[in-house]
Amino acid sequence: MSTPNISTNKSSHDLANNTQLLTLKVMRLSKPSFHMNSMYTQLQPEMSEITSRSMYNEETIQNINNENWFSTFDQTDILTLPTSFGNIYVGETFKSYISINNNSNIDVKDVIIKAELQASTQRYGLLENNSNIPLFEAGDSKDFIVSHNITESGPHILVCSANYIIKDGEKKYFRKLFKFNVDQPFSINTNNSTLINDELFLEILIRNQTKTNLFLEKIIFESLVGLTVEDLNINNRQDCPVQTSDELASLILLKPGKSRQQIYKIIGDPQNTQNGVGYLHVHWNGNLGGSGKTKSGLIEKKKNKDKYYFKLLTSNIPPKINIEVPFTITLTVINKTDKIVNPRLYFNDIKMQKGGVLFLGISGKEIGRLKPKQSTFIDINLLPIKYGFTSFTGVSLIDHPQDIKFSIDNICNLFIEQ
DSSP states (O other): OOSOEEEEOOOEEEOOOTTOSEEEEEEEEEOOEEEEGGGOOOOOTTSOHHHHHHHOOHHHHHHHTOHHHHHHOSEEEEEEOOOSOOOEETTSEEEEEEEEEEOSSSOEEEEEEEEEEEOSSOEEESOOSSOEEEEEOTTOEEEEEEEEEOOSOEEEEEEEEEEEEOTTSOEEEEEEEEEEEEEOSEEEEEEEEEEETTEEEEEEEEEEOSSSOEEEEEEEEEEOTTOEEEEOOBOTTTOSBOOTTOEEEEEEEEOTTOEEEEEEEEESOGGGSSSEEEEEEEEEEOTTSOEEEEEOOOEEOOOOOOOSSEEEEEEOOOSOEETTOOEEEEEEEEEOSSSOBOOEEEEOHHHHHHHTEEEESOTTEEOOOBOTTOEEEEEEEEEEOSSEEEEEOOEEEEETTTTEEEEESOSEEEEEEO
16 A cells, blocks of 8 residues: 555647657656545445456445445545546655657667756756666666655646657657646634734634645744744643644644644744744645645734724733633723813624624723823723634724714734633
């Protein structure tokens, strides 16, 4: 099972003409895959005896036709061989088998085989050494295996070419092009906010974008210079913190379309970094042991934008907040206008419920008379109703006589524990 199986790339474009004496065959080396329940139906009685005996044993056929087995597992013990080029993702190693054959009855000489992989930004030479054949006799063949670690997504072209000289000294040349696309195995979405002046809490969602199961082996957050990272993640399987080496205590299964949440606390002064805080590295394994690793783009922090009429700041946030347990925080309201205002504080129940935090109290209370640039402090009681990162949102300040209205979509994010 560990030996790769070979699938031919059928999307090649042959630039050779009919007078060539040599032929060039290129195939991708890939592993088989597991048969998934969603990709086949129950085996029918009319299946030919030869097919059923050659592909499946009686025990496997009985298991497949068992409805309870269908509802319990989505992956079988049946292997399927590749029938086409298949999928390849960033972080995997692309391997190809190249075979040059002299099927004519004429000897040729000075054969030079070249293989290059063209990506959107760079070109990589795959076959540089030991690819020259001084004398290539009739009926001979020569095989090569090339590999390259894929580091970028998008279209790729494998270019294989051959130069040689026939007996009369005429130089011959031909090449083949194999085009394929490389996809990202994961989508990485981030949400961050500063809870206390020099601490940035980062929530990262890693989503499996492939059509097969992937196993997360290692997740590393690489912070920029001047920042340090505190890992707040807990391994789902063993209920223990992830080790400082960033290796998971056990492999984490991530099915197609499913996501895993990672939470980090960035310690330092995020304001001193330009636009970002770091990168996320994900090491993963496939069903049959194939491995890969990918790196996210620069994870950027959100910029705090001052509003026109008022500025709201939060303080006295409890270090630990549990779900469905009320807590109190302090709001600082700063009058940024050049007028004397007497605003009322309103809370939008619908927005707050979507954010995950409810206000305990009466909405619309006056907060007091504020001169220009003056500030005041207000203690408010909140009730968290969602686990993880929640948003304290849906707050408005309105001065009805002067028709001044100020709303803020997100005052801060809060991390709620179970």
